Amino acid sequence: MSRRQALALGCTALLPGGLAAQAATPAQPPPVPPLSRLRVVASFSLLADMAREVGGEAVQVSALVGPNADAHVFAPSPADAQRVAQADLLVVNGLGFEGWIDRLVKATAYRGTVVVASQGIEPRRLAGQADPHAWQSLVHAQRYVENLRAALVLARPAQAQLFERQAAAYSGRLAVLDQSIRQRLAAVPAGERVVVTSHDAFGYFAQAYGIQFLAAQGWSTGAEASAADVARLIRQLKAQKVRALFVENISDPRLLQRLAKEAGATLGGTLYSDALSAPGTAADTYLRLMTHNADTVLAALRPAAAAGAR
Ligand code: ZN
Helix, strand or coil: CCHHHHHHHHHHCCCCHHHHHHHHCCCCCCCCCCCCCEEEEEEEHHHHHHHHHHHHHHEEEEEEECCCCCHHHCCCCHHHHHHHHCCCEEEECCCCCCCCHHHHHHHCCCCCEEEECCCCCCCCEECCEECCCHHHCHHHHHHHHHHHHHHHHHHCHHHHHHHHHHHHHHHHHHHHHHHHHHHHHHCCCHHHCEEEEEECCCHHHHHHHCCEEEEEECCCCCCCCCHHHHHHHHHHHHHCCCCEEEEECCCCCHHHHHHHHHHCCEEEEEECCCCCCCCCCCCCCHHHHHHHHHHHHHHHHCHHHHHHHC
């Protein structure tokens, strides 16, 4: 018997049965516990999807405002507050999009980092107010990805390489889609690129791809369109020979149906503005949402060109 075994036996003699058996086995280094997945809570569905793309297997992501729901008028529940309190990272859009977030964070015990995905983006402004819908530009979305990557690396340095790799691959896919949309929409004559939506969520898309979007409501869905706004829009639709109107997944379609009827224009389908569609449907990821919106606008403006591009 070696000195070491003798020492081990000497010790085990003092221990109760179960523990003695454990202590008698040759000493093994304790197994390294697998890293737990970072709990990421995103304010709305598009951000949750981006966080999943960048975080991959290292994160467990949920969204406070889910698919087809309107983040402008969201009222958090006690269960939402609890989810935030238990999060490792809270990701928000910023630019005033989530008017309810400060109150929610204050009401919980969450003391972690609040990641502002739009940080560093120069927003469109109207009367001093920022347009929050920056994700509607695929170029800005690449900044979102960069901000998410930096926040995840800071939160979990041990998995930095995974986050770098995932972020680079995802950003590359966003850049490819951006170029493809640019090329396809460039084929539409400038004078024909006018469409209508219910709320003014597509300013960044409009700016990026040279499309004019008219809207019945402003940047938030919180206020109803006034009768004067609707009358003005109908006059504009007739004067500008607008090709198509689109309903949005987060808004009541009736106003747009009425506008189309009064202006003698067609409804061109659904655009996804501030929320993904339900899992398994046309716009259930950010990439699929942007692809669907571009395809839908293009099909309404240039049916022949859209069919040729597919
Ligand atoms: Zn909106």
